[in-house]
Amino acid sequence: MTRRQLATYIFFGVVVILFAISVALKGFFVTFGAFLTLAIFSFLYDDNPYYKFAEHLFVGVSAAYWMCMGFWGTMVPNLFGRLYPPMVGPVIPALKDNPSDPFMLIPLILGIMLLMRLSSKAGWISRWALAFVVGTTAGLNLVRYLRSDFIQQISSTAMPLYVTNSAGFSLGETISNIVIFIGVMCGLIYFFFSKEHKGAFGAGARAGVIVLMITFGASFGYTVMARISLLVGRMQYLLDSWLGMIG
Amino acid sequence: MRRTFPILITVVVGWVLIVADFIPHKPFGNLGDDFALYFDIIAVFAFILGGGNLFRIHLTKVQKKKKDWPFSIVTLGGFIVMLAAGLFKIGNPGGIQGDVAAVGSLFNDMYMQIFTPLQASMFALLAFFVGSASYRAFRAKTTEATILLIAAFIVLLGRTPFGLWLTSGLTGDMSFLQLPNLTDWIMDVPNLAGQRAIMIGIALGVISMSLRLILGVERTYLGGDSD
Incomplete structure (x- = not known):
């Protein structure tokens, strides 16, 4: 046995003993939650078996979580509860007297077709369900995006570039509206690749890059803050819920 | 077929x-x-x-x-x-009729003590990686990276009490330079302009892709097999 292996076994033994003590004092779930938190953070040092354990457990648990939520939240009330209400009576009594809707056979059949993907011979049948999903997404999104993300955004950008209020001329609002108008235009110019970014058009594109960089910077700052607040939450869990060192 | x-x-x-x-x-x-x-x-x-x-x-x-x-x-x-x-609602106080995520059920315990710590720790781990990414961007020494980091720095500081404390001396006509005010302006004006340009671009992309799909031009989602 090499010295490195010996150190690994000793470390593992110490970890097991410490967590056994913690289970006795704090209960299994709190200890296990703390172990998983530390296991994930151990990746900061290097990839290791503790991290892999936590990562694999996360994959399994999250897949099952979303399946259960989808089953009880959507499939039981909206599919079985409408297709044949008496069937869900023992689980959701409020639905058992609802009228039956035979059209719910459509998503049931399409859903079963989607599951055929697991079969190597009949996998092609899943395309029918996929085609329905793609068609629905395309049909709903075309109008939705045209309305809310295209027309509405252009409409909101077309604001007065000389703003007055009850006190007279408003310099701040005027500057803000001009920056928004020019920023949107320049951002769109940057995204227009059918014309070479040269001359005045290139200058517009360059200004667009600056506006986009400020946008990405703001999003970046917010992302960092959100992640740090999550980190603070984990530290509170370790120090307070697990070790009881706070308060 | x-x-x-x-x-x-x-x-x-x-x-x-x-x-x-x-x-x-x-x-x-x-x-x-x-x-x-x-x-x-x-x-x-x-x-x-x-x-x-x-x-x-x-x-x-x-x-x-x-x-x-x-x-x-x-x-x-x-x-x-x-x-x-989850499926059998094990340990659910309301039995099989109870809410799947009811407090006290095994499903809820596993969600709170396994799923949540894992998810939060995974995302918290990214705090270190985005920190490292910003350091690399700073080292790139390009104008774009500098603008991005300055905006990020102002937004980060402007949303903390430290940012307000740092610039609390700027009063009167200069109050708009206080970090929280500057952050609000960045979020409401240049950030909004950039977001709008991106949203309009995405909308055009979604509309054109949707048209390609419902006109039967786009077929890649069906895979590569022939009839």
Whole structure:
């Protein structure tokens, strides 16, 4: 046995003993939650078996979580509860007297077709369900995006570039509206690749890059803050819920 | 049959939903809502498909003793226990009629003490990586990277009490330079302009892709097999 292996076994033994003590004092779930938190953070040092354990457990648990939520939240009330209400009576009594809707056979059949993907011979049948999903997404999104993300955004950008209020001329609002108008235009110019970014058009594109960089910077700052607040939450869990060192 | 019929389904469903949006009367009246519900139900079947696929892949890995196969047992164990806890509502105070995520159930305990710590720790881990990424961007010494980092720095500081304390001396006409005010301006003006440009660009992309799909031009989602 090499010295490195010996150190690994000793470390593992110490970890097991410490967590056994913690289970006795704090209960299994709190200890296990703390172990998983530390296991994930151990990746900061290097990839290791503790991290892999936590990562694999996360994959399994999250897949099952979303399946259960989808089953009880959507499939039981909206599919079985409408297709044949008496069937869900023992689980959701409020639905058992609802009228039956035979059209719910459509998503049931399409859903079963989607599951055929697991079969190597009949996998092609899943395309029918996929085609329905793609068609629905395309049909709903075309109008939705045209309305809310295209027309509405252009409409909101077309604001007065000389703003007055009850006190007279408003310099701040005027500057803000001009920056928004020019920023949107320049951002769109940057995204227009059918014309070479040269001359005045290139200058517009360059200004667009600056506006986009400020946008990405703001999003970046917010992302960092959100992640740090999550980190603070984990530290509170370790120090307070697990070790009881706070308060 | 293997390619033509799916294309036909996409084209018909897509056009029917567009027509339904412009003719909100019978027989098109509630088609948008109905199809959205069908979509949600099929999405649940997709979750089941994903879970089934995950189970199959990890089971094969264990059976063939591929690299890191012991960790696949962890995945399978977590999957089976969580699935059983949720589907059979094990330990649920309300029994089988209770809410699946009711406090006190095994499903809720596993969610709160396993799923949540893992998810939060995974995302918290990214705090270190985005910090490292910003350092690398700073080292790039380009104008764009500098602008991005200055904006990020102002937004970060402006949303903390430290940012306010740091610039609290700027009062009167200079108060707009206080970090919280500067952050608000960045968020409401240049950030808004950039977001709008991106949203309009995305909308144009989505509209053109949707048109390609419902006109039957875009067929890549069907895969590469022939009829």
